Amino acid sequence: MSLSGAAIRRKKTPSSDQEDAVTARPALLLAWYDRHRRVLPWRPPAGHKPDPYAVWLSEIMLQQTGVKTVGPYFQKFLARWPDVTALGRASLDDVLRMWAGLGYYSRARNLHACAVAVLRDHNGVFPDTEEGLRTLPGIGPYTAAAIAAIAFDRRTMPVDGNIERVVSRLFAVEEELPQAKPVIQKLAATLLGPSRAGDEKSRAGDSAQALMDLGASICTPKKPACSLCPLNDDCAARQRGEQEIFPKKAPKKSGDLRRGAAFVVTRGDELLVRTRPEKGLLGGMTEVPGSDWRAAQDDATALKQAPSLAGVTRWHRKLGVVTHVFTHFPLELVVYTARVAARTRAPKDMRWVPIATLDDEALPNVMRKVIAHGLG
DNA sequence: AAGCCGTGGCG
DNA sequence: TCGCCAAGGCT
Known part of the structure; x- marks a missing residue:
């Protein structure tokens, strides 16, 4: 039975117009996708099978990170480690160095751990079910569904920020996020x-990517281009003229400013560095020595936490400060320099x-800023 | 289960 | 300018 056959066979009743619109959505969405799908580094030409490794790698990188930012990192990783076996055999240090600058560094640790697990527990082949994928490090509910749908054509719908927005508008979901997640999922x-x-394929991966593309290019957070949307006919938010009030969210609190000192010490053409603890902020990444970062810390207190080095009698304070904004707090760093024999x-x-x-070090961007300031 | 986890771009 | 946002997961 063909899809169009099924559509034609549907009974016409007085109340079926609305029902037709609802039933038509999946096909409208896919038709739009076939014409407007974005060309992305991890996306094969239309109709071609995606490589599960590439899908997984891209999905991890895309967690809370923009398509444009991910592009170059994805290319670098794929060129250096073309398959999961290669990545699983790489050292964690190499992976962290390659990831430096992309942020959320626990993703890089989980990426490596996942590759190792796929080699050790799955003979180097990714599980092809949502449940199987879900057991791997770094793969949560969204990513498991996304890989299952996109790489293995499983009939499941991953829900990311884009899809939350599109769906909450389409159905005018009044409940606030994140409480609304289960409703939106349904x-x-x-x-x-x-x-x-006899054929579970339903282009689930394309349906998901269609919604993501729609959210990224049409159903944007601000000033959505509703006139271009394939689903605009029965979008509840648009019918009310209230597209931008969805999705409803509880306001988030921004963290307090923290201050600290960083010490840029050179010995000829070398720089003094250390490795941060594996857990927590910038876990496992390289940094120059520094004070702790706390609210309302004064320069004198921070300076007392300077590393003790033979021959350093005084620190030179660089003019200005280095500022950086983390997810949950802004940071202001004073930079001191010293040269040693x-x-x-x-x-x-x-x-x-x-x-x-230094370019080869696992240096987070905040440290690159500090070093540039101290050396400049 | 809410808080922790980076960074860059954009209006 | 600055708050918001981005293909979330872990604890």
């Missing part, structure tokens, strides 16, 4: 094409690295 699943007997020993748990090779 409503989103109605946008999947019908399952067919050749063969000066690095303090415990610190090391010297050539300034020329």
